[in-house]
Every structure is written in C-alpha cells, then in structure tokens.
Amino acid sequence: MYSEFQSEIIVRPDDIDMNNHVHFSKYLDYLLAARFDQMKKDYKMSMEEFLERDMTWFARSITINFKRPLTLGDTAIVKTQITDYGAASVFVKYAIYKKGAETKVCVDGTSEFALLSTKTGRPVRIPEDVLEKYSV
Amino acid sequence: MYSEFQSEIIVRPDDIDMNNHVHFSKYLDYLLAARFDQMKKDYKMSMEEFLERDMTWFARSITINFKRPLTLGDTAIVKTQITDYGAASVFVKYAIYKKGAETKVCVDGTSEFALLSTKTGRPVRIPEDVLEKYSV
Amino acid sequence: MYSEFQSEIIVRPDDIDMNNHVHFSKYLDYLLAARFDQMKKDYKMSMEEFLERDMTWFARSITINFKRPLTLGDTAIVKTQITDYGAASVFVKYAIYKKGAETKVCVDGTSEFALLSTKTGRPVRIPEDVLEKYSV
Amino acid sequence: MYSEFQSEIIVRPDDIDMNNHVHFSKYLDYLLAARFDQMKKDYKMSMEEFLERDMTWFARSITINFKRPLTLGDTAIVKTQITDYGAASVFVKYAIYKKGAETKVCVDGTSEFALLSTKTGRPVRIPEDVLEKYSV
Numbered sequence: 001m002y003s004e005f006q007s008e009i010i011v012r013p014d015d016i017d018m019n020n021h022v023h024f025s026k027y028l029d030y031l032l033a034a035r036f037d038q039m040k041k042d043y044k045m046s047m048e049e050f051l052e053r054d055m056t057w058f059a060r061s062i063t064i065n066f067k068r069p070l071t072l073g074d075t076a077i078v079k080t081q082i083t084d085y086g087a088a089s090v091f092v093k094y095a096i097y098k099k100g101a102e103t104k105v106c107v108d109g110t111s112e113f114a115l116l117s118t119k120t121g122r123p124v125r126i127p128e129d130v131l132e133k134y135s136v
Numbered sequence: 137m138y139s140e141f142q143s144e145i146i147v148r149p150d151d152i153d154m155n156n157h158v159h160f161s162k163y164l165d166y167l168l169a170a171r172f173d174q175m176k177k178d179y180k181m182s183m184e185e186f187l188e189r190d191m192t193w194f195a196r197s198i199t200i201n202f203k204r205p206l207t208l209g210d211t212a213i214v215k216t217q218i219t220d221y222g223a224a225s226v227f228v229k230y231a232i233y234k235k236g237a238e239t240k241v242c243v244d245g246t247s248e249f250a251l252l253s254t255k256t257g258r259p260v261r262i263p264e265d266v267l268e269k270y271s272v
Numbered sequence: 273m274y275s276e277f278q279s280e281i282i283v284r285p286d287d288i289d290m291n292n293h294v295h296f297s298k299y300l301d302y303l304l305a306a307r308f309d310q311m312k313k314d315y316k317m318s319m320e321e322f323l324e325r326d327m328t329w330f331a332r333s334i335t336i337n338f339k340r341p342l343t344l345g346d347t348a349i350v351k352t353q354i355t356d357y358g359a360a361s362v363f364v365k366y367a368i369y370k371k372g373a374e375t376k377v378c379v380d381g382t383s384e385f386a387l388l389s390t391k392t393g394r395p396v397r398i399p400e401d402v403l404e405k406y407s408v
Numbered sequence: 409m410y411s412e413f414q415s416e417i418i419v420r421p422d423d424i425d426m427n428n429h430v431h432f433s434k435y436l437d438y439l440l441a442a443r444f445d446q447m448k449k450d451y452k453m454s455m456e457e458f459l460e461r462d463m464t465w466f467a468r469s470i471t472i473n474f475k476r477p478l479t480l481g482d483t484a485i486v487k488t489q490i491t492d493y494g495a496a497s498v499f500v501k502y503a504i505y506k507k508g509a510e511t512k513v514c515v516d517g518t519s520e521f522a523l524l525s526t527k528t529g530r531p532v533r534i535p536e537d538v539l540e541k542y543s544v
Contacts, residue, residue, distance in 0.1 A: 009420070013444055014297065014437035016290040018344070023286060024168070024195045028161035029422035036421050036480075048481065059160045061201045066194070072290070072444075073456065148281075149308055150301035150431060154424040154480065161422065165286035172285050172344075184345065208308075208426070209320065296440070296467045300433035330474070331432045337469045 003136050004081040005042040007034035008099065011074045021069035022076075027107045028062065031094050034078035035113070043133050050115075055124060057113045060089060064109040068098075075099035076106075082134065088123035089114040090134065139272050140217040141178040143170035144235065147210045157205035158212075163243045164198065167230050170214035171249070181269050186251075191260060193249045196225060200245040204234075211235035212242075218270065224259035225250040226270065275408050276353040277314040279306035280371065283346045293341035294348075299379045300334065303366050306350035307385070315405050322387075327396060329385045332361060336381040340370075347371035348378075354406065360395035361386040362406065411544050412489040413450040415442035416507065419482045429477035430484075435515045436470065439502050442486035443521070453541050458523075463532060465521045468497060472517040476506070483507035484514075490542060496531035497522040498542065 009030045017023035035057070040046040050056055070076055077097040084091040095108040117124045126134075145166045153159035171193070176182040186192055206212055213233040220227040231244040253260045262270075281302045289295035307329070312318040322328055342348055349369040356363040367380040389396045398406075417438045425431035443465070448454040458464055478484055485505040492499040503516040525532045534542075 010418075010441075012417070012437060012441040014289070014295060014434075014440065017286070018288040018290070018292050019192070019194075020290050024198075025161040025164035025286065026422075028164065029420060032160070032422065033418075033420040046481070056155070058155075059202055061199070062160075063197070063199045065197045073454070145284075146282075146305075148301060148305040150298075150304065150425070150433065152426040153422070154426070154428050156426050159422060162286075165284060168286065169282075169284040182345070209318070291464070291466075296470075297433040297436035300436065304432070328427070330427075333471070333473045334432075335469070335471045338467055 002082040002134075003042070004079050005038040006077055006079045007037040007041075009033055009076040009078060011070055011072060011076060013072060016072050019069075021071050022074075024066060027064060027066075027096060028059075030076050030078050030096060031062075031080070031111065032059075034080055034094070035092070038080060043136065045130065045133050051118065053127075054118045056116050056118050058116045060112040060114045062109060062111045064107060066107055068104060068106040070096070070098055070106055077102060083110075085126065085131070085134075086112075087125050090126075138218040138270075139178070140215050141174040142213055142215045143173040143177075145169055145212040145214060147206055147208060147212060149208060152208050155205075157207050158210075160202060163200060163202075163232060164195075166212050166214050166232060167198075167216070167247065168195075170216055170230070171228070174216060179269050179272070181266065187254065189263075190254045192252050192254050194252045196248040196250045198245060198247045200243060202243055204240060204242040206232070206234055206242055213238060219246075221262065221267070221270075222248075223261050226262075274354040274406075275314070276351050277310040278349055278351045279309040279313075281305055281348040281350060283342055283344060283348060285344060288344050291341075293343050294346075296338060299336060299338075299368060300331075302348050302350050302368060303334075303352070303383065304331075306352055306366070307364070310352060315408065317402065317405050323390065325399075326390045328388050328390050330388045332384040332386045334381060334383045336379060338379055340376060340378045342368070342370055342378055349374060355382075357398065357403070357406075358384075358386075359397050362398075410490040410542075411450070412487050413446040414485055414487045415445040415449075417441055417484040417486060419478055419480060419484060421480060424480050427477075429479050430482075432474060435472060435474075435504060436467075438484050438486050438504060439470075439488070439519065440467075442488055442502070443500070446488060451541050451544065453538065459526065461535075462526045464524050464526050466524045468520040468522045470517060470519045472515060474515055476512060476514040478504070478506055478514055485510060491518075493534065493539070493542075494520075495533050498534075 015022050015026045077099050080094040092111045096106050151158050151162045213235050216230040228247045232242050287294050287298045349371050352364050352366040364383045368378050423430050423434045485507050488502040500519045504514050
C-alpha cells in the first residue's frame with residue numbers, strides 16, 4: 001500500500017452556501033487543492049513541474065459521499081492515498097475531516113486522475129521517474 | 137421508468153479554469169442548477185415550496201465521470217432522470233452535453249438526494265403528494 | 273454617447289451565499305459574463321476573436337455599489353455602456369437589475385478594461401477596426 | 409489612525425481562471441476572508457458573535473484596482489485598515505500582496521461595510537462596545 005498524506009484547507013466565507021455549510025461542489029476543490037499541495041510537499045514533483053514536461057493531471061472520475069458538513073470557522077483536513085495505478089492514471093481514495101474532530105468523516109470517496117499530454121490532450125504513460133516518486 | 141427532463145446552462149467566464157475548460161467541480165453546480173430548474177418546471181414543486189414546508193433536498197452521494205470538456209461559448213444541456221426512490225431519498229442519473237452536439241456525453245453519473253427536515257436536520261419520509269408529483 | 277446593451281444571467285444555486293443572497297463577488301462575474309455576451313452579440317467581435325488576434329481584455333479597476341440583493345429564482349439584467357476611451361482601455365458603466373423590477377438598481381458601478389497583448393502581457397493601443405466596432 | 413492587520417490566504421487551484429491568474433472577483437473573496445479572520449484574531453469579536461447578537465456586516469461599496477496578478481503557488485497577504493466610521497458603517501482600505509514580494513501591491517482599494525440587523529435587514533448604529541473593540 002502507498003502512504004496517506006494530508007493537507008489543511010481553511011474554509012473561506014465564499015465556500016459557504018445558502019444552507020450555511022460548505023457548498024457541496026467545494027469539496028472537490030478541496031480535494032484538488034490537497035492533491036496540488038501534496039504533489040509538491042509529499043511526492044516532490046509539483047504540478048508546475050508536470051506542466052514544464054508538457055503533462056497535466058486530469059480528473060477522469062470521482063465518487064463522493066457527503067456525511068457531515070463543514071462550516072464557517074472550520075479547517076478541513078484532507079487525507080489522500082493512492083490505492084492503485086493504471087498505465088496512464090492513478091487511483092486515489094480520500095477523506096475530509098474537520099480539524100480537531102478527525103474521528104468522524106465529513107466527506108469521502110474515490111477518484112481517478114489521468115496523466116495527459118498538454119500537447120496532444122491525450123493520455124500518456126506515467127514516466128518511470130514519476131512512478132518512483134509516487135510510490136512512497 | 138420515470139421521465140427524463142433537461143435544462144440549459146450557459147457557461148460563464150468564471151466557470152473556466154486554468155485548462156481553458158469548465159472547472160471540474162462546476163459540473164456539480166450545473167447538475168444542482170438543473171435539478172432546481174426542473175423542480176419548478178417539470179415536477180411543479182420548486183425548492184422554495186419545499187423550504188416553506190420545512191424540507192430541503194441534500195446531496196448524499198454523487199458519482200461523476202468526465203469524458204469531454206465544455207468550454208467558453210458552450211451551452212450545457214443537463215438531462216436528469218429519477219431511477220429509484222428510497223424512503224427519504226431519490227436516485228437520479230444525469231448526463232451533461234454540449235448544446236448542438238448531444239450525441240456525445242461530456243459528463244455523466246449518478247446521485248442520491250435525501251430529503252431533510254430544515255427543523256431537525258434529519259431525513260424525512262417523502263410525503264405522498266411529493267411522491268406523486270415526482271412520479272412523472 | 274455610446275449605446276447601452278443588456279444581457280440576462282440566470283442566478284444559479286451556487287451563486288447564493290450564507291445570507292441567502294447572490295454572493296457579493298458574483299456580481300463581478302455577472303458583469304464579466306455580460307461583457308463577453310455583448311462583445312459577441314452587440315459589438316460583433318467575440319473574446320475568441322480578440323484571442324485569435326493575440327489580444328485580451330483585462331479589468332484594471334472597478335467600483336461597485338451594492339443596493340439591493342438578488343436571490344435564488346431571480347434573473348439578473350446586466351446593462352453596460354461605454355462612457356469613454358483611453359488609448360488602450362475602455363471605461364464602462366454598468367447596472368444590474370432584477371428581471372421584472374427594472375426600475376430599481378440592485379448593483380451599479382464603473383469599470384475600466386484594458387486591452388493587453390497576450391504575447392507581451394502589455395497594454396496595446398485599441399486597433400482602428402475595433403474602435404469602429406465599439407463605437408456603436 | 410487605526411491599526412493595519414494582515415491575513416494569509418493560500419491561492420487554491422479553483423481560484424485560477426483561463427488567464428492562469430487568480431480570477432478577478434476572487435480578490436473580493438480574499439478581502440472578505442481576511443476581514444473575517446481579523447474580526448476574530450485582531451478585533452476579538454468574530455462574525456459568529458455578531459450573528460449571535462442579530463447583526464451582520466454587509467458590503468455597501470467597494471473599489472478595486474488590479475495591478476499585478478497572483479497565480480497558482482502564491483500565498484496572498486491581505487492587509488486591511490479602518491480609515492473612518494459612519495454611524496452604521498466602517499470604511500476599510502485594503503491591499504493584497506504576494507507573500508515574499510510585499511513591496512509591490514497586487515490589488516488595492518477601499519470598501520465600506522455596513523452593520524445590519526439580521527432581524528430587520530436594516531442598518532444599525534454600531535454599539536459602543538463594538539466601536540471600542542474596533543478602535544485599535
């Protein structure tokens with residue numbers, strides 16, 4: 001199995017919707033922000049470095065379960081973990097918690113991110129050196 | 137089976153992200169906007185009417201597959217269809233197309249929306265008259 | 273004086289904030305969406321055409337006054353009017369109304385949009401043919 | 409004169425627009441997030457406390473000048489300072505910088521926030537104890 005990493009995202013007022021909770025689609029943005037943060041911090045290859053090599057990660061599919069809301073004043077803890085690899089994609093499970101209450105899941109799910117060529121827009125095989133960096 | 141309904145959403149510049157496509161989480165917003173539109177237009181019971189009766193729909197889980205991007209200048213066609221009912225929830229499948237190119241799916245998936253009491257925050261059994269309106 | 277043009281923007285659920293109103297920053301997005309719409313519809317030169325000629329419009333400064341809120345179920349009417357030109361910019365006043373209640377301003381203000389080269393990132397003099405299209 | 413306070417906002421991927429910069433309306437969200445943060449941290453009266461006393465702050469007008477863009481990987485430093493008081497409002501000037509390059513302003517402007525009753529929706533005179541907390 002691969003390592004679980006985590007990032008903190010401070011809930012902003014513009015994330016809150018008419019129900020006084022973090023708007024449901026914002027959790028995908030928190031997941032994305034966490035992956036970007038962890039690419040740099042944990043996998044040691046930032047999105048900027050992927051772009052410089054004419055590659056980008058692209059969400060292919062996501063499942064998301066909403067269990068408990070986050071709200072204004074909360075900080076989200078976003079934990080992600082690679083569970084598997086395809087030729088051109090990574091499978092990542094994730095869970096989002098309220099900081100200070102990490103025993104209860106707020107949101108969780110699975111995701112597949114494909115590696116694309118920014119030149120052709122088509123999937124590219126994950127390069128060996130990337131696989132190595134990602135296999136922590 | 138239940139009826140399929142559709143709504144049009146015009147892509148706005150603030151929906152576009154650094155990849156020059158509609159940002160991935162915005163498709164959930166398009167789905168939500170379409171459900172609100174169809175509640176009023178097709179099910180003949182708007183979200184405002186649910187709120188007046190101390191009820192609200194809440195997304196419990198969603199799956200989403202990203203197949204083709206929408207971009208600036210496009211209009212999204214969002215088709216949704218109830219596939220099943222639980223005691224306190226509806227299961228809705230959806231697909232999003234580019235207007236004028238409706239043979240190719242851009243985004244699709246499934247969703248479960250639960251009916252909640254705005255007083256208790258807990259699930260409530262779907263009232264008979266709502267079930268009837270929704271069984272078209 | 274130059275012509276006033278108008279666009280309709282349907283308020284989406286994701287535009288609503290914790291106060292049950294359109295979130296204050298979304299009015300800038302409505303203004304931008306209206307300008308894009310009017311570039312194509314009224315000035316007969318879409319943003320895509322500017323980009324093809326290596327130019328883009330960029331907001332340099334904006335003033336905004338919040339007078340009455342828009343809310344879920346409303347359609348925004350966004351009226352804009354060029355008031356003056358600089359060498360590399362247009363000055364645009366705008367007002368946003370609730371459709372069906374156009375005697376009362378919801379939001380209004382002024383804005384300056386500069387024309388930039390997408391190659392250099394620097395201001396460019398507005399070309400003669402653009403000035404002509406914009407002088408309606 | 410009153411004290412200048414500052415907050416840090418980490419730029420998220422969903423803040424970036426088609427120009428590869430922080431989207432222009434997001435700076436208003438950064439300003440709002442900073443004010444909320446500073447209400448708790450510096451003025452010692454959080455928005456939640458205002459709401460408990462049936463009051464809320466509401467943006468009445470804003471001016472904003474866009475000078476240099478922020479981009480992915482940046483952290484915004486948002487500095488705000490009360491410049492004056494009305495009976496029911498505060499006047500706040502602000503400037504946003506890129507962390508690590510605080511000699512150059514990215515965005516700046518002025519704003520007026522009115523204190524409203526959440527019961528009547530109308531302006532309320534700023535209570536004495538609030539004025540005192542805010543007069544730092």
